[in-house]
Amino acid sequence: MSEDLESEKRVSTALPPVAPSVTAELVAALSPRLRKRLDAGVAKLADRPAVRDGDTVRIAVDDSTHVELHAPGGSVTSADAVRCGCLLAPDCLHRAAAASAAPIAEPAAEPATATRSEDAVAGEAPQPDPERPERATPEQCAAARALHTAAAAVLEAGTDGSGAVLQAELLRAAHTARLAGLPRAAATSVSVVTAVRAARSADPAYRLTDLVGTLRDALSAAHRIPHAEGPELTELRGTVRQPYRPDGSLRLYGLFSEPVLTASGYAGAVTWTADTEGRLYQVSDVAPGGAGRAVGAADRAVRVGDTALTHRELSRAGLAVSGATVSPTGRLGAGAGVRAVRASGADWRAEPLDRLWTVPAAEQVARALSGGADLLFLEVALVGTVREAAGDCLLADCARLTLRLTAAHDHPALPHRDNLRLLAAARGSRLRIVARLTPAPHPRAVLLACEHPTLPGTRVDTGLDRLLRADLPTAPASPAPRADVPTPEEAPVHLLSRRVRQAASGGRLALSFPGSTAADVRRLGRHGLATAGDLLDELHAAAAERSRDVFGRLLPADPDRFARAWLAAARYADQVDRALCAAAWGA
Incomplete structure (x- = not known):
């Protein structure tokens, strides 16, 4: 990676997130001449030092000029919060360049409490009238057309040609969609810009398949919204925030933790747990930050009730929760009415967690492909490695199927890739694993956690725990049976x-x-x-x-x-x- 790209990433992670509407407004205010210079301005600003002073981040453009981003709530939410001391301000290039270089702010955080009050049902769609199905409003149709135009322009130019101006146009379309009551389309558009920026900066978090998926979803939503009605329109429209609903008392058992490091400048950790019935719940801690926060978040206290457990500890222990609130995706709320205390955990091979691995793999895959949880709980025998264009992946035998296991992240600060390489040397080891399904013409998944190859009852979170060569078996086990690998x-x-x-x-x-x-x-x-x-x-x-x-x-x-x-x-x-x-x- 070049020095320019590295400096751009350092500045980007130091800047506070900026709301999409702010970036779009600042870029739209530029003259045509300055718009042509915007990408160069972003690159130049990346070489300048950024200093944080409380809620303000100051970038030294030169010895006498500074750009300030004021983020009292953690993100920049108005154009007036971006100030520059040059003679051309406020119509200067520096303000737009700073906003374009900063991460994109996510919508307001989901509410932490939930009751059957107005807040709890925010975003719920009204009961449809079968006689008169709901159709998109003129404002929503106009927002969908603007979104289609902006996304088509990004597709036309590709990642190399989609500079700050095209990105701002798509952010403007996203803001318009949000105002028109299309939060799902707006969020997808922001994800496209995030993926484009990651591609242009050679961010390790970038995946071309992610860009294809988000761009496909954005264009698909823009194409269908003007013609959709009833339940289809409700799904395309989405909700501003997921409602948290009361779920009484829960007895949870830790499964594993995974680091989160996004191209949009957010990082943290998510710990997955299961109750006595095998239902999955998540405890997350994601906030603006870089790889350091992703690594360190595992040792931060869990944000549920008054518990002092860290994410790393919870992944091996348990939690007793009263007054629990849960989102439709299984995320636990952390409101004032939630109480949680530490409880004993369970081994993967003991009840109640053992039942997760007794479900046939085909049934788990069918659940994931139909919109359910995409986690797979599998028993495998390690076979070796196979070289692919994106790097080596781990081969494992899973019920006579050859499964390809890949790393969840390539960032050098995270041990995903190193752990995968070491596990390949433990050929013949039979382990239980947790993986995330990757739709492909052959069995394929992302490895998230596994049993320790030599210490029974010990788990390895492949994104947080770093295996050593001393952890491998001294002598390889008997080779696992090989299944045919699809060509x-x-x-x-x-x-x-x-x-x-x-x-x-x-x-x-x-x-x-x-x-x-x-x-x-x-x-x-x-x-x-x-x-x-x-x-x-x-x-x-x-x-x-x-x-x-x-x-x-x-x-x-x-x-x-x-x-x-x-x-x-x-x-x-x-x-x-x-x-x-x-x-x-x-x-």
Whole structure:
């Protein structure tokens, strides 16, 4: 990584999060001449030192000029909170550059308490009228069109071409969507900008598949909202915040903890627990910060009641909670009425946690693909490693299926990758693991926690605990039986999904060069994927099409056609991947 990128990341993590509307407002106020210089201004500002003084962060532009970001609540929520001392202020480049370099502020935190009061049911949709299904308002339709235009422009340019100006346009569209009552579309748009920034700064948290997924969801929502009605519109619209509902008393047993480190500048830890019935609950501590906070959050006190347990301790112990409040996703609230005390934990091979591993893998995968919890509780035998384009992954035998286990994060401060490499040397070891499903044409998951290879009853959180070579067995166990590893020939949908990823990264130009797709189309057709071949042809045709005016001059490309073709291909590839994933697991 270059020194410029490293300095940009250092400054970004030092700056407070800035609300999307603030960045959009500051960039929109720039003159056309200054807009052309905005990306250079962001890069220049990245080389300057940033100093925090209470709620204010000050960046030294030069010896006599400073930019100040005032964040009394932890984030910058108004354009007036970004001040500059140069002669051109407030219409200077420095304010917009500082906002564009800072992390994007998330919406207001979810409420920590929950009763059947007005706050508890905030965001709940009214009962639908079957005679007159609800449709999007004119304001929501206009916001969806603006979102589609901004997202299509980002797709047209790709990550390299999506500078601060295009990012600000998408943030403006996100703000408009939120004001129109489309919080889910707004949040997805912000996620697109976050992924683009991570790609441009070579952030280790960046995943091209994440960019493809968020861009697909943003364009899909913008496309469907004007035509949706009833329950579909309710789902597309989403809620401003998840309501926390009372759940009485809970007896929870710690499962594992995982670090959180996002490209948007947030970090922390999430501890997963289970009750006596096997239902999963989460205790999270995520706030603005970098890798240091992700590593240190495991030793911070859990934010539930008056407990003094840390996340690391809770993952091995238990919790008795009274007056519990729980969100629909299983996140525990931490309001004033919640009481929690430390309790005994349970081994993974003892009740009540043992039942999580007795559910067949196919049934767990089917649950995850249908929208349930995506955690998998598996018993595996370690086989070795296999090299992939993104690095080595761990092979394990799981009920006669060859499972590929990958690292959850590549940041060097987190031990995911190192632990995976060491576990590969423990070939033949039979362990229970916790992993997160990755939809793919072959069994694939992200390793989150596992049993210790030599210490029975000991667990390893692969993102927090660092294994040593001394932890490995002195002699390898008997080799695990090998199952056949599916080859790309068995799932040629990658011929389409590869073009989808190329377009998201390189923009329309990446697919506009002359070339024939006939061979790929024939190969897809031989495997019963004729629709994929048609989508591949249309994607390339939309990328390459350029008409001319009466004087023979090239006219601008049609971004709407390319966005529609890309969206159709992306959705098809995603659905086929999920179907192939279910088939590979026997779900």
